[in-house]
Amino acid sequence: MSIKMLIAPLLALSLPAMGAESDTQRLNTASDVLKEIMTAPDKGIPGDLFHKAYCVVVIPNMKKAGFVFSAKYGRGFATCRDPKGTGWTAPAGLRVEGGGFGLQAGGEGADIVMLVMSDKGMQGILASKFTLGGEASVAAGPVGRDATAQTDATMRADILSWSRSRGVFGGMSLQGGTLRADDDANKAIYGQKESNKEILTGKVQPPADASSFLQEVAQYGGESRKS
Numbered sequence: 001m002s003i004k005m006l007i008a009p010l011l012a013l014s015l016p017a018m019g020a021e022s023d024t025q026r027l028n029t030a031s032d033v034l035k036e037i038m039t040a041p042d043k044g045i046p047g048d049l050f051h052k053a054y055c056v057v058v059i060p061n062m063k064k065a066g067f068v069f070s071a072k073y074g075r076g077f078a079t080c081r082d083p084k085g086t087g088w089t090a091p092a093g094l095r096v097e098g099g100g101f102g103l104q105a106g107g108e109g110a111d112i113v114m115l116v117m118s119d120k121g122m123q124g125i126l127a128s129k130f131t132l133g134g135e136a137s138v139a140a141g142p143v144g145r146d147a148t149a150q151t152d153a154t155m156r157a158d159i160l161s162w163s164r165s166r167g168v169f170g171g172m173s174l175q176g177g178t179l180r181a182d183d184d185a186n187k188a189i190y191g192q193k194e195s196n197k198e199i200l201t202g203k204v205q206p207p208a209d210a211s212s213f214l215q216e217v218a219q220y221g222g223e224s225r226k227s
Helices: 003-018 023-039 047-052 119-126 152-156 183-190 196-200 208-221
Strands: 055-064 072-080 092-097 110-116 129-131 138-140 159-165 168-171 178-181
Touching (some): 023 072, 023 110, 023 159, 023 183, 023 208, 047 208, 055 092, 055 119, 055 208, 072 110, 072 119, 072 196, 072 208, 092 183, 110 119, 119 196, 138 168, 183 196
Parallel strands (some): 138 159
Antiparallel strands (some): 055 072, 055 110, 092 178, 110 159, 129 178, 159 168
């Protein structure tokens, strides 16, 4: 039996198990992840960067699918600043796959946070699918609430990213990862099919279940973007 024939059943079993958490629970978990990261002493995401971000993406508990097959897989949510200037849009479901996440074998998970720092990066988030480092550049973000973006890579990056695994928090480049719309999550939360572009451009009202997540984002990112 070939290696491919052995791997396929393992992947088929692993990925549904990773999505077993309900979409509402995952949204609440994303809220908790952001709060815990931002309130950790001297280990949060710099406030000045958060206030300049166009969008925020939180992927709680990103997984590596088993020992043999090295696929990485996670589901989470994004929100962008409402173009009407009234805060943040309703959250849109996202799936992230692959990329240089450096996760441990055997299902060790990591919480991923991304800040979208440019219009180009935001257009990628609005698309049904795009590759980090392809259509939009991505770099590891600096750590510390008072840290400033000093390096050229950080200053130029369309997207900055961080990870937290086993309590260790730091910048991590997600080069090569793929982001795609999570249509199943959107349908579960909104009761009907809604595209990420419709949601993240403020054309869909946020559900009550999103209030905690959006409150956390507004607390650390502010209601309006600073240039």
